[in-house]
Amino acid sequence: MSQPDPLADFFAADAAPAVDRGFRMAVMEQVARRRLRVELALRSLATLLLFVGVALISPVLQRFAQLLGQDLSQVLLVMLAAGLVAYLGHFWLTRKPVLRLPHLRFF
Amino acid sequence: MSTPPTDAALVAAARSGSDAAFARIVDRYQGPIRTFLRRLGPYTSDADDLAQETFLTGWTELRGLREPARLKSWLFSIAWRKAKGEARTMARNRQRDHDWQEIRPDCETPETERAIALHQALAQLPPDQRAAVSLCLGDGWTHADAAGVLDMPLGTVKSHVLRGRTRLVEILGVDS
Incomplete structure (x- = not known):
């Protein structure tokens, strides 16, 4: 029969608790913080890219608007207003935005 | 009774964004x-x-x-890398280590006495040896798995464990 390891008692006495809720909460809090930072950074980058994109194509957009003429511009304005009202109405009824930014989860 | 999810299942769930799955990974390996x-x-x-x-x-x-499926080894490798990264700080704090060895709590149980004795004995081993001993003798890892985690040749780990064990037995004054 093999002898028990004399060091086993020492190692057993030294073990950390198997599960410590406080430790888990601290880790998950840090995870949430890091996720928030990453998502903020990515969304800021996406917004910046959007602005740059719009700035780059703005001459084309302006020319397009001029080509449409005033009548069509008014129609577009009405459609835009109707869309906005529909969106707000849907939000009012469901309390959920129809348009939602994609949930960026890279980690 | 339902069987607990495997590491692979928890990793897959955590990768798809489940915080609950990651919390279970933390619970499983924090100890x-x-x-x-x-x-x-x-x-x-x-x-x-x-x-x-x-x-x-x-x-x-x-x-x-x-x-x-090798989540545990992977987490331990990260822990070991981080511990090695702290080595400089640990070296700087050698004096603090010495002071710490003098600290003894007011209220001691046989358990805490044994834990303190083990810490003091481990502190006298070189870091690589300490890590190999902790994994193989303290946590029941095989030499091969410990070699993978510590990124050391198998022979080195075996030698560390053997020498470390002999030294611990000597310092702690237990019969081998």
Whole structure:
């Protein structure tokens, strides 16, 4: 029969608790913080890219608007207003935005 | 009774964004990782901070884990890398280590006495030897698995464990 390891008692006495809720909460809090930072950074980058994109194509957009003429511009304005009202109405009824930014989860 | 999910299943769920799955990974391995890191350094709070960083790095790099079934080894490798990164600080704090060895709590149970004795004995081993001993003797790892985690040749790990064990037995004054 093999002898028990004399060091086993020492190692057993030294073990950390198997599960410590406080430790888990601290880790998950840090995870949430890091996720928030990453998502903020990515969304800021996406917004910046959007602005740059719009700035780059703005001459084309302006020319397009001029080509449409005033009548069509008014129609577009009405459609835009109707869309906005529909969106707000849907939000009012469901309390959920129809348009939602994609949930960026890279980690 | 339902069987607990495998590591691979938890990794897959955590990768798809489940915080609950990652929390279960933390619960499953926090004990062994904290114990391992506590045995490498003198301060429990420092070791626990390092353990938190280990899990945070694990969460960040989870997508890079090639074999989800080897999650435990992978987390221990991260913990070991972090502990080695702290080596300079530990060297700077050698005096603090010495002071710490003098500290004895007012109220001691046989358990805490044994734990303190083990810490003091481990502190006298070189860091690589301490890590190999902690994994193989303290946590029941095979030499081969410990070699993988510590990124050392198998022969080196075997030698570390053998020498470390002999030294611990000598310092602690137990019969081998």
